[in-house]
Amino acid sequence: xxxxxxxxxxxxxxxxxxxxxxxxxxxxxxxxxxxxxxxxxxxxxxxxxxxxxxxxxxxxxxxxxxxxxxxxxxxxxxxxxxxxxxxxxxxxxxxxxxxxxxxxxxxxxxxxxxxxxxxxxxxxxxxxxxxxxxxxxxxxxxxxxxxxxxxxxxxxxxxxxxxxxxxxxxxxxxxxxxxxxxxxxxxxxxxxxxxxxxxxxxxxxxxxxxxxxxxxxxxxxxxxxxxxxxxxxxxxxxxxxxxxxxxxxxxxxxxxxxxxxxxxxxxxxxxxxxxxxxxxxxxxxxxxxxxxxxxxxxxxxxxxxxxxxxxxxxxxxxxxxxxxxxxxxxxxxxxxxxxxxxxxxxxxxxxxxxxxxxxxxxxxxxxxxxxxxxxxxxxxxxxxxxxxxxxxxxxxxxxxxxxxxxxxxxxxxxxxxxxxxxxxxxxxxxxxxxxxxxxxxxxxxxxxxxx
Numbered sequence: 001x002x003x004x005x006x007x008x009x010x011x012x013x014x015x016x017x018x019x020x021x022x023x024x025x026x027x028x029x030x031x032x033x034x035x036x037x038x039x040x041x042x043x044x045x046x047x048x049x050x051x052x053x054x055x056x057x058x059x060x061x062x063x064x065x066x067x068x069x070x071x072x073x074x075x076x077x078x079x080x081x082x083x084x085x086x087x088x089x090x091x092x093x094x095x096x097x098x099x100x101x102x103x104x105x106x107x108x109x110x111x112x113x114x115x116x117x118x119x120x121x122x123x124x125x126x127x128x129x130x131x132x133x134x135x136x137x138x139x140x141x142x143x144x145x146x147x148x149x150x151x152x153x154x155x156x157x158x159x160x161x162x163x164x165x166x167x168x169x170x171x172x173x174x175x176x177x178x179x180x181x182x183x184x185x186x187x188x189x190x191x192x193x194x195x196x197x198x199x200x201x202x203x204x205x206x207x208x209x210x211x212x213x214x215x216x217x218x219x220x221x222x223x224x225x226x227x228x229x230x231x232x233x234x235x236x237x238x239x240x241x242x243x244x245x246x247x248x249x250x251x252x253x254x255x256x257x258x259x260x261x262x263x264x265x266x267x268x269x270x271x272x273x274x275x276x277x278x279x280x281x282x283x284x285x286x287x288x289x290x291x292x293x294x295x296x297x298x299x300x301x302x303x304x305x306x307x308x309x310x311x312x313x314x315x316x317x318x319x320x321x322x323x324x325x326x327x328x329x330x331x332x333x334x335x336x337x338x339x340x341x342x343x344x345x346x347x348x349x350x351x352x353x354x355x356x357x358x359x360x361x362x363x364x365x366x367x368x369x370x371x372x373x374x375x376x377x378x379x380x381x382x383x384x385x386x387x388x389x390x391x392x393x394x395x396x397x398x399x400x401x402x403x404x405x406x407x408x409x410x411x412x413x414x415x416x417x418x419x420x421x422x423x424x425x426x427x428x429x430x431x432x433x434x435x436x437x438x439x440x441x442x443x444x445x446x447x448x449x450x451x
Contacts, residue, residue, distance in 0.1 A: 017156040017322050018315070022148055025206050026157050029141050030164025031171075032199025036104050036134040038172040039111075039192055040064050040127045046177060047185045051116040061124065067131040068138070069401075075139050075393035076247035091208030093147065097140040098203045103133030105196040112189035137199070142396070143388040146380040147209035154377035155321025155329065159314035162372060166307060171195065174303075217386040220254055221246045251387035251394075258384065262443065266382065269436040270395055271402040273375055276338050276430030277368055278403035280423065282410040287344070287419050291352045301358050309362045313369025320370070321377045330378050331437040333371025338430025340364045344423035375399070 017023060038044075041062065048058045078096050082088070086095035107130035114123045145157050172192060180188045224245045225231045230238045256263045288298045320329040343360045350356055379399070383391040406429070413422045 015319055017153055017318065018160070020149075020153070020156075022206070023153065023156050023160050025202055026145060026160040027164040027167075028198055028202040029144075029206075030161035030166075031168040032101060032164075032196065032202065033134070033138055033141055033161070034165035034168030035172050035192065035195055035199075036108070036130050036137075038169060039108060039176070039189070040131050040134070043172055043176045044111075044127060047180070048116055050185070053116055053120065057120070061127065064124070064127050064131040067128065068135045069397060071135040071139055072390070072393040072397050074136070075389045076251070078136065078139050078143070079251075079387055079389040080243070080247040090203070092211055093140055093144040094203050094206065094208050097137060097144065098200060100133045100137035100140060101196050101199045101203065104130055104137065105193045105200075107133055108189050108193035108196070112186045112193065138396075139389050139393055142380075142392045144206070144209060146383055146388050146392060147211075147385050148207065151377075151381050152322050152325070154380040155326070155373045156318035158373040158376035158380075159311075159318035159369075161376075162314040162369065163311050166310065170307075211385075214384070214386045217250065217254060217384065220257070221250050224250055224253065247390070251384070251390040254384055254387060255382075255391060259382075262440070265436055265439065267398065269433060269440070270379065270398050272429075272436070273334065273371075273433045274399055274403045275406060275433065276341060276426050277371070278400065279407045279410055279429055280341055280344065280364075280426040282407040283414055283419070283422060286414075287348070288357070290419070291347075291357075293352065293354070293357065297354060297357070301354065301361050305358050305362045306365045309365035310369040313366040313371075314373045315369075316366075317370040317373025318377075321374060326374060326378050326381055327437060327441050329370065329374040331434065331441065333367065333374045334430060334433040334437055336367035337371050338427045338434065340367050341423045341427030341430070345420050345427075348419040348423060 044061060045058050048061065082092070083095050083099055086099055089095065090098055107126050110126035111123055111130065114126060116123050141161075145161065146154070149157060176188050176192060179191065222231070225242050228241065228245055230242045230245070259266055285298065288302075289295075317329055317333065320332070340360070340363050343363055347356055347360050379392065379395045382395065410422065410426075413425055417425075
């Protein structure tokens with residue numbers, strides 16, 4: 001076989017990852033994960049606005065989103081406790097997943113049967129139930145995805161998850177608005193509750209991951225219980241303390257022991273990898289409007305080109321992870337995300353043109369999709385499968401918190417220096433991630449083993 005034929009064979013093998021049933025299944029789980037999100041945010045805001053609810057009250061409703069940011073607090077429960085009767089029937093991950101999906105469907109049905117004008121408090125409680133169920137479903141889907149396939153397939157799993165999630169956002173966003181225009185909000189939310197059946201059916205079909213005992217983590221937990229003096233002690237207080245040490249403290253101790261001197265650098269990379277992307281995104285729509293583009297122009301370009309290029313980028317990222325491992329695509333994603341900000345600098349100093357806008361948005365979404373697939377694959381590889389839900393919930397919370405905080409200052413940069421300087425600044429925010437990934441590439445390949 002010639003080198004060219006061998007190379008083509010390796011690429012075909014990498015591409016074939018998207019034909020595997022578990023990878024395909026992530027499309028439907030991604031749809032189930034994305035469907036509730038807008039139904040308790042922007043779509044709900046539209047419903048409340050039509051119901052003549054005050055803007056102040058609508059703003060308070062956004063607080064239900066805090067649930068997604070604090071999911072790390074109950075992730076240890078999902079990692080450690082069975083949920084009768086579902087766990088004995090469906091398994092550790094699928095049992096909790098199905099319970100979360102049922103919770104979302106009940107919450108959406110409750111919202112549909114509640115009138116905002118007559119019982120706003122009840123509507124808020126049902127919205128909170130949906131958000132809680134959705135965040136719990138996120139925890140279980142992430143854990144299932146990480147545990148059910150090998151590390152080199154995580155990029156492909158992330159890509160198909162992004163596809164399903166984006167389709168769900170279209171369904172729960174534009175789709176729900178069109179449906180409400182044709183019918184009413186109650187029927188719209190009933191239909192959305194019914195669409196949670198996609199996730200439930202998928203949960204019934206997919207296999208439960210294996211959960212073999214891990215001697216290393218068992219030794220770690222025994223050591224922790226001994227160090228706090230509860231080993232072998234009777235009584236409820238001792239049992240609760242031992243459970244807390246095993247479920248909550250052990251995942252963090254295990255991560256720092258396993259990663260050693262690299263732990264702080266890894267956490268820094270998690271916190272800063274999305275800095276450039278999220279900071280730029282804060283000012284994207286104001287920038288387009290200030291250039292003179294209409295809302296229809298922006299919607300057409302960002303929704304059509306944005307959607308397909310994001311999916312293409314995510315798919316390419318998954319192939320690259322299979323072909324080259326995780327860290328090299330991770331570096332490519334960091335470089336491309338930072339570099340595309342230079343295209344926005346060019347757009348800021350050029351004459352407004354729909355063609356130029358389409359080129360820049362396409363490049364931005366392609367690089368963002370690629371970076372997302374590689375980043376999710378890398379975060380997944382950092383977890384120990386004994387603590388998958390807890391460790392990944394921590395990582396996913398950390399990956400957006402610093403970026404959202406720094407992104408809050410984006411308007412100040414624009415007001416003081418203009419858009420061209422702002423996009424250059426946003427691009428420079430990507431340099432720490434590039435340097436940190438480059439450093440990790442120089443480390444031994446087995447230093448971040450996850451089990």
